[in-house]
Amino acid sequence: MLIEGFFSYHTVAPQACRQHDSFFLFNSGYIGVNKLAGNYPTYLVHTVDQNGDVQKLSNLREGNAEPLHLTELLSATPDLHIGVWYDADTRRLHLSRDVFGVVPFFYAHIPGKYFAFSTDIISLTRMREVAAEISINVGKIIPYCSPYHPDFVHDASSTFFSSIQSVLPGHVLTVDALECTSRRYVTFRPEKWAHLKKSEEYAEVLRSKFIKAVGHCVPDTFEPVGAQLSGGLDSSSVSSVAKRLWDGKALHTFHIVSQSGSSDESNYAEAVVNSIGSIHHLVYPPSNDLEALELSTRLYGQPEASFLSPASNLAMISSAAQHGCKVLLNGFGGDSVIGNGSELVLEAFNKQDWKGYEDLLRMRVKYFALADQYSNWDSFPDTKKYELVLQNSLYRRFSTSRDRSLGALLRLYRSLPGNLRPSPAYFLNRYVKSLFSRTTQRYQTGSNQLSIVHPEIEVLYGQKDVPTSFPTAIRSDLPASFQELFQDVFHPHVIKTQEEYFMLGNHFGVSSRSPFMDYELFELNLAIPDIVKFGDGIGRAHMRNAMKGILTDKVRLRHTKATLSSSDGHDMTMRLYDQAKHYLFDNPETWHYLDRQKFEEQVKIALNLKIPYSHKTNVYLLITRGISFAIWLDWLKKHSKNASSSLS
Template sequence: MIIEGVVSFSDLPYTITEEKTKNIITWNNGWFSSLELTPSTRLQHVFALGVNFLGDREPQYLNRAYARQHSRVFHSASDVPDSQSGRELSDFGAWFDEIQQTLYLSRDIFGVIPTYYIHIPGSFVAFSTSLVSLLKMPICRPYLQLDSDRIVSYSRFRGDQSSSYSSGTFFKNIKTVLPGHVISITSEKVTTKRFASFDPSKWSHLHSIEDYAKAFKDLFFKSVEQNIGQDGAKLGAHLSGGMDSSSISAVVKAIDPELSLHTLYLDTKTKYSDEIQFAGEVAEKIRSIHHEVPPSNEDFEMISRYTSVYGHPECMVISPSSQGSLMEFASHLGCKILLIGHDGDSVVGSGLEKLTKAYFERNWAELKALIIKRAPYASINRAIPQWGSLNIDEKIRQYTKHLIVSKFFEQTRRLKPFEIVKLLNESSREMDVSLWHFFSAGLQRLWKKLIRTKTLEATILKPEFAAVKVIKRENLADLLRGDLPVNYKVWFDDVFNGQTIIASEQFFALGNHYGLENRFPFYDKDLFELCISVPMEIKFGRGIGREHFREAMKGLLPETVRSRPNKANFSIYGREAALRLYHQSKELMNDGSNIVWNFIDQQKYIESAKILVDPSASESNHTLSQFHVTRAISLAIWFHWLKKNDLLLTAS
């Protein structure tokens, strides 16, 4: 589904770019169009799409069925809600008021539908839900300018995905509408308003685990049912064997036991990510049509193809061949909707942060009680290889040492020297952890840091770009949190960060590519408000975490899945995919004329690649090298695509 349009504020000529467009509205100085690539599915998250005209011409809608069913459409500035009005849009929308010569664009709260726009004051504004389509509009081409700051942050380890989502893109003149916001665009300016507001206090009447579980179950069932739709479209669901995807599939079948649900398991055949047994148990219990899907090994080809779909470099840390293979398989099955547990962890919350809170507050008695609950379910096999064979008492002792030492070093970054000494002595005394464990861990950390400094840096950018201080842009998480107390900040940071929302944007683009619609049942405003209202001690529960969620799924999931304390780790698969990508991209990376070498230091890239292929390198260096190599190749693929499509102009 692509929705786009152009408004010319001058005599600048414009053309309609999509010849296959069936739904179109035109007027004297502009046009709107929509191309629905999945005609059998309803448009989720879509609000009013239309124009309010001059003179006697009646308002016209692209989505006429929606307009007939909803009176909540806006025709002028006075109709545009904001966070103070008590009314919310909650969905994507585009409306042009010809009388006021003003374009309004709104974006759904969780940013499921990307909304890109370019505004040249006094000249024109163009928008699209497809960055590629916007880039290829003839009216936009003269203004395509690469944003070197975004390229720099993209190339820094944890510099791009750890930050909050902002309106910037890889192109200086192209912006995105922030989720939960509406913008109004006139000839000369762009004005942004937040319309989303959150009220977790509406759940203050709940108290017990049973209360929260029932509320969660009711809201989750409602969200899943809305995502299934009523149009009978063939339905698929990603089933990894974890809590999130398993719960979605189980609820689908609980709502409609006769529905033919295709569940898809990604079989990577790698250690730590093997959940085939759990997925099989769920599929058997709910009687779904189950498929085990191998991921494609053609990582270079897939990233190249997907880059031409995104219009920007691949932003996921792990190769997109995993999710892409699932979508491709679902498309071949004829599925028009694919349900995914995307961001379930962040929306639901675990409550395990209560351990950090207790340590930060020096609440030693509570921390000891929490550790006794948590230790039997913790998984620290990498730190303590014999962990699985330890008895409960020994697990509690070892987990206490591991947790306290790690939390101590987390705290030292923000403390003065005398405060560090005080905390060290207090932690050792109160939690019965020998000072030797702290000193030993400190020496190990120092040694690893020295070794890593000799081999890899946090960036492989050229010195002139590595030294750039990227200007901080707006913080979406803080904007959406509004007046809520700062203790809610962690939940908003988890859900509205750059990595998560960019992943949603890529899911949207790939859905269009494969002719299906990716849907995320955990993205429900009421469900999110409920989850951030649940007290940490209830979420923490028995020590597994997510207790309100687990309680809600009683009877719906196999107990082995509902109560499993751990989840898959894709680090080995990620490295294998990065190795394949490195070998498959050698021809491209040997091209000295690729603009990637204007930004990336070629010698540092070669050094990173050597570490990536070295099986004896440390895990931390493998992580860094995987990031550097993957990002450099993704940039090179993007620059190659831009050049091939005559879209490569200037960088600033």
């Protein structure tokens, strides 16, 4: 799917530079739509032609009455992916984007000259007037290569091109010749579920809403259907519901094979396959990491958002296409949208509700798996396990405290009741052991400001006002207690990942769809109390109960979770580094923006096998993103004369 347009405010609008399946031309501009194979988002284009006649193109089901304005339509259809509405009377254009940002939507506006928009940023940069204004948004590099920078969490509108912005998810952008204004149209009202009281009631409604969300992802005419199946609770739930809904259709499941024991979930995936009878495919991680990253750069037009090599993800989507799947379901967003209730432990600690803190930890003990830290963990009695869980929990709370001055930590320690207070020797021992691990944070500045950005770039472009937090803006007037949940679901990285899924769908002819990114499903989970989610300590109890009878108990009741902070993540990163050295070290322009010494130090840390994989998550991120940025710079020079001149 491609939707784009151009409006001129000072000359007759030029003809579209590409062929479109549907095309609307009027005095000041044009709108074009291409229905590409693979992606089928909901959309509406509503405009007026040169004769004053209303022209509409949409795949929405017809309602009882024709809406008078885009806002009226959105109030009844909050999950409309893309809306384009031209008001001839006011000569204003209104663009809307769904709240989860499933479809990318970019625009460029030069007041008094033109406004251009497209769901494809590369197509947008090829418009002659836009290309003339193209330059690198250097400030965007800082949060991209600094995972603790405020913009990493807050900024959902800027792109790597200084003159191009993103339409904010859940917002309507209104444009005229002089200005653009953005207004939130989405409102979440969890109080509508206030009539639910019991855990069973929440589970029943959640079950219904989740089945409905999966059903919305696949039109009835599509066959076969594909589903990513990692073996975790989220993807397994999606696959199981999909088979239940389309029992007469072929369901293909795809599992990426892990080379590491700590991230191997194949036995859980096989349990789901045996339960639902899907046609199962094993996708072995390819070694062409650089080739995959070069492809993703050509498709996205911006540096890759992933924290690791995209090769396995591309291989899975390619495999789905080869097996005739037009839709590939996934469990993306499940952890964030559904929640798990573990926040209760932190809340009890922060409130110094020591009785509640102890009770919650005791409930959690039987679900902890600390065999990687204690070789005899499984043979320990419950009292010993609780003692170790308590010590680990307290150390995390102290080490992540906002005020870590000696006086503040002593006051916090003394506030603990005797039965929760570990010996000072324990904390001293943990502190000494952590000194070595802190070498991974050698370049922290201030509060966790890990970065590989060149110092001069940080000085010139890093000093600016912190933007309005997008997660906060979309939360609106809901209580601040929801903030962490909104930051997880509406994190700019989450939005960027979905945009990349969309572009991959256009390329491979397979639409990647995430049932968890659903308006009603998220609103319901805002209403479910954390204690219901926490259950007996297992976490995500509401989802587990909702899937009873649909998902095999081997997965439904599992309490472990795989991690990419393993040898798999390490191998991906270092293999990519070896393949991409010419991009890094044969192109000095990369180091105009990034600090070579800092980057090479991250490589040294990654190669230090004495440091656990779990302590090198940000190291792998920085190496991968440094390489991604170098590849994008090279692509940009080759494909944009204006951008190339701005680099010199």
